[in-house]
Amino acid sequence: MKKLLALSILAACSAPVFADVNYSLNISQPQHHLGDVSVEFPKTAQAHLDIKLPAWRTGRYEMLNLANGVRYFKAQGDNGEALKWEKIDHSTWRVHLTEPTQVSVDYQVYANELGKRARHIDDSHAFIDASGFFMFSESFRQEPVTVNLDVPKKWRSVSGMDNLKGKNSFKAADYDVLVDSPIETGINQLHTFEVDNREYDLVVWGDGNYDVDLMLSDLKKLVATGNVIWDSYPYERYVFMVHATSGAGGATEHLNSTIIQRPRDRFGSREDYLAFISTAAHEFVHTWNVKAYRPQGLVPYDYTNMNYSKLLWIAEGSTSYFEDHLLVRSGIETTDEFFKVMSKTINRHLQTPGREVQSASETSFDKWINQGGDHARNYSTNIYSEGSLLSLALDIDLLEKSQGKISYRDVHKALYNNHKMPAGFTQTDVLNILENLTGRDYSTWWEENVDSPANINFDELLAKVGLKLERPEKAKVVASIDATAKNTGELLTLSYVKRGGSAWQAGLTTDDKIVAINKQHVGKDLKSSLETFNAGDKVTIDYIRRDKLESLTLVLSKNYDKPKKVVADKEATPEQKALFKAWIGVEHPNDVTKN
Template identity: 60%
Template sequence: MKRFIPAFLPFVTASLFYTSPVFAKVDYQLTIAQGEHHLGNVSAEFPSGSEQLVVKLPSWRTGRYELLDMANGIRLFSAQDESGKALNWQKIDSNSWQISTTPNQKVKISYQVYANELGMRSRHIDDSHAFIDASGFFMYSEAYRDQKVTVDLNVPTDWRSVSGMENGEHKHQFVADNYDILVDSPIETGINKLFKWQVDGRDYELVVWGEGNYDTDKMITDLKKLVKTGSDIWHAYPYKRYVFMVHATSGARGATEHLNSTIIQRQRDSFRERDDYIGFITTASHEFVHTWNVKGYRPQGLTPYNYTDHNYTDLLWVAEGSTSYFDDLLLIRGDIITLKEYFKGLSKNINKHLARPGREIQSASETSFDKWINQGGDHDTNFSTNIYSEGALLSWALDVKLISDSNGKVSYRDVHRTLYKDFALPKGFTSGDVKAILKAVSGNDYTAWWQQNIDSPAMLNFDDMLNTVGLKFDYPKSVSFAASADLNGDYKDGQVFINKVKREGSAWKAGLTTSDIIVAINGQRISEPFDKYLKRFKPGQSIDISYFRRDTLHSTKLLLSEKASSPKVISLVKKPSRKQKALFKAWLGVDYPKSL
């Protein structure tokens, strides 16, 4: 992945100012001698160049759109030239060090890293392993960002080191063509399990750190199916070797995509049950899709990566949301999950969307741009959307519309196939480019649809979307309805500690808010969890709420709303038409079923 410099003036200026040798390279070494204390010692040698060298540690890592201040773990920084002479240096901001160099001599820097952020998937060291994302360990200089790099690990003798990067001269050395490849190719080193196989001439590896209730045979069987589905969307594979890294842990959970690898973290006991396993394989599929969508092509604003500041784009809903849509789609097409399981997940996503008041306030383009400052919590759900879930539903809506408008000849897969073909890195694409592709592949202008659903809060008609492919969305026959206050709270010792209030819901209209403590209803102390206690009342009934706010007792009247005992689910229509069946197959790649 070679950075494209001429289109970005700041990088042009940098390249004109620095005159780095054509065949220069940067050498890194990480020594782990105090793993139990989460400490590592890093040294890096940079080529000779100008009178000053500025080195930086990234302020964020790819795949997580949030500044992380990773330099807060750096201590004992020093610099010297190749003759061993100490060089003067000063820290010029939170993550940058400026060094006065010796003419025509290389610069060697050394520092200690405290690595105890496993859940961030940026830096972690203990006595059994190290997970090394370069953004959390290895400083870089903009002057030498395009130069070749080597990484040498000095680790315990019984450790094994695995990365998507190429191996160097020994088993704990890795090489890359530039820093951008290094920073997008994490290393897992330690006591682990390693499995290797081939599919269609490409090499795959699964490395697992930690003990758990996982079944590696099952994982490999399904991963073999998964990696064959890439051709269902794209015309080519961007790698010859791919590594699935798995952490079976206590506490950390999540995953991050990389150039030709992924890191997946799950609770060590959350692999065996079917729902848990689907969670794992869906995550694997999500990160696999990212190999194209984000690592093969991505929006302007994300290319080239600026490692020290926000990288703004209004298309994160495509980068992440479309990936979330395709991950389940590939599992169906690869015969890894059943249609019933697929529709269970889709139903859950629709219900979560409908229960999120923020969908009426913020558009997908706005939430994409604001992801860097998203504060989460109660305000987030009430006034914001989510690039993953909202983006997935919008991608599905666009897919169904394309399929319907073209009688099954065109789909959203054609859009991403074209993005990969015409906007492969180092290019970046814009909203205008996506709209142009939509028109090119379908012959229709989607500008009005885009304005209504992407640049404005989307009002998706799920009934119409599902009916297009012979499905419906309704409550199960066994549903019943109970009273609700439209709030979430933790019950303890007769009190309800409110942590979420639905915008314009019953509690909201009654004036209740987060951090209020409900102590009585109709003058009586609450004797059981709130939802269970409300079963004494009926929807539409008014109740008196006594609550503490700032340690002062207040009261208010609350009109109870209605809540279904079971959420809506997707099911088959009774008599699907031939067209509905055909569009269903064009969508999911499988025949319309006789039952679910």
Template identity: 80%
Template structure:
């Protein structure tokens, strides 16, 4: 009886084991951002087949409701006869079946959300992330897939997936690979290169002030650094996709590719170029950290619901931390440029009151619902910022206690070797690796720095590697209301009021429009309007709230005209300089002096 039941269940799932799911996308009206999708599901004997479009996409931990672009859904059987269907939730269509049959689905997709990096079509290209275009069924999620594109004749199609017989068709082993292998098709330029026997492609859509030769030179250096952390590479071919565009910015990691978006005129200066190549390093690191191993809770992906995990700070923050290391070790960035980046990270952390409220574990869990704006800065933090600094604190602690022999790189090497997908890792797995590497129990450290808001002593931490966090010479004390403001015509509108600061204590809040200090109009620049005062002065503030003029008194806080900066200690000891080299892989700036 049990054997018969098991066979019946198997037959109900599908009449063929691992038959192909075939997708096609026709882009016939690109100027209207429209595409027509067809999906052929294998024969099934189920009473109904649920087909879904993901509600979010990998790499962005936020419900995006991607099904809102679907129209003209239709379902037919083997003979082209209509099948009854109904939509049962925000992203699931249920197709009812009376007998075993293939199920053929057709629908239209509206794709005009470039910045979400899930779906975009226009008259020059299409960026196709499967989560924004291609429906799936759990019944066939592990079956092989093919994708065929019908696009304008002059377009070129590039993806991390293998080609399937033509230049506009691709194949993947299953839907999970498809959804993690976006396609860039359109008018673009393509460059290919090989490093250490692995093939790479750089495809660029859009005109901009980028220097392709510089990009290729540095990408070649970057991709050679994988062995700085890991024992092997998880791919034989990798694709860098770049959008030089307007109105969109950011990047997303994928299985063996990445999509990087930047304003078309933000490549030329050294500052802008470093931002680009840093992003490329970040996404390259994700090929291991997230795509080869990732936290339990997002492994395997649940494409239609929130995927909770308390270690997203490792997935994102540790990746941010390592990107600077690879840039320095490869010679792409100088140590002074690294110090500038670290300075910004530390100062941003110190200027975020939420660091005292929310732990890295909590912000990881809440990533899906974290709101932006003033409240978030005052009561929350984020996985990138906190994760990066906690990674640094752990790395230097490991190096110091092992005389430079054990580092945080060893932790990630062990995660890659021991917790590769499909299984995800847990906080206990990381603590077990730490104990195995060092012989010490890191539970108390974890509680103090991960499960509770971390209180990092940057002076003590940086000194261990011969660095300091100091105010530049000649820095002057200036008065402050501990707030940020934007120019809104003739008035200044508060955009962030730091919790516990001068404006906060005076009862001011975001969206208040500052009119005057001591009855003198503030003008268009907040700092300039405070130049006649000094820290500790009490001033009268006139402001507009709910279209009514109000007043309050405020005691000015103290700030400085120059922020503290990370610099190399001139009197760094040989031990500090040795630890710096073990940490960054290059000599301490004062090593040869």
């Protein structure tokens, strides 16, 4: 008995003592974009403790090299003694231990990358995504965490996390919650509201031409639409963070919050405002699709390596698809505005040669390494637009075959109900859901549209819901070289050359500088320079490549000055109109009473 008691005491002494991981961030030099971080890890008996800073952040499928802003790293034990450490890879610091001890580390972070939405500090605020500031250890990743901020007195701190004590302290269940709960602290506006017994914050940093009352009114409408798709909400409180700034744009979804960045003067017009509220809708949908359920390749997050999945077209593209549905159903966006967005997505797809090369599953997997520029457009697709159009095709197929009773919303409702985090869903799971809902096998559809470059007949697809894709009556035929150019001063420099187009076939390429067409100096843009020519004309192009004047001939192609538009079919049948309402949730435009 004594022997067993001694062994129990020994085991208790050598086992880790689980306690909170405590983070502190001191911002005393905001004008220099600097923050001092301290992290206290619980006692451990390991021979070493590997401490890491993420190499990417959630919502952006790209390696960001976040550790390059860390300096003055040091570690000490619970007695204050310095501990030996070494850096063993791009974002891992290994602290060596000779006896059981708590481990505290201190380091400085340089945070001046606002557009990456991971780390930014200046004299007016700090945006704190844990990915860019707070190191972690896999040994304590699942332990509770606390965060304490030491910031200028007039700053206000807001996060999706719960307050621990005071206005600048927060707590989270573990590191994964922390890394998915950014903090906005600084000089900001804070507006709170409640919808259906759930609490919401709108925090705005920066001056701009935004209308806060309009934003609040529409956000209230938006957040009430979750039950359009899902049975319940995965949160009790949600935070909308908005940066009205310059030099940065975009947005990122988080567990129960989002950060939206827009140029400070891009809120005022209807077009600009719709871009903002559409982004808010996109991130709101992400609260379910990605944060409550997501593809298996992203579960659990590996913060220091690429997280591969062939289903990012569902994670991102389906989110883009649903955002407009919620906006239309809530009355924020009109059907005409919805058609305009759809028209842009379809035209972008039709004008992207890469759609004939890369499938949605391939572009999902390659999102981490996809190149930009003309190569991407000529040989790749986009998980957002391609995923949105595949969602459209699948949605209308489901609705048509079920006479409006089953939709793509039901697929996502099933993903939420049956594949909640921490489990990730697979392609097989999606196919099983489709078969369970419809009694049909969708594996052939998947092979033809997801695993192969999709070939969508938009005329047939849109006709099923009483819509048409047509060229405006006033559209004019114009001559084109199937390329775009940017004005770099005295010359036009080609920025994109469409694969297979007239410029491509003639031998022109990106970065060629166009000097003259038929010996006439080009004007300020290609459009005006080609106005005197007709499609089919053979012209001589003088251009500069590698500082040498070259010349070639090409045949101008046929284009139009206006793209095709999605419009309501005036001759839509009652069946088509009924399917339209089942699809988007409002009456077909031809059934709306004209005032």
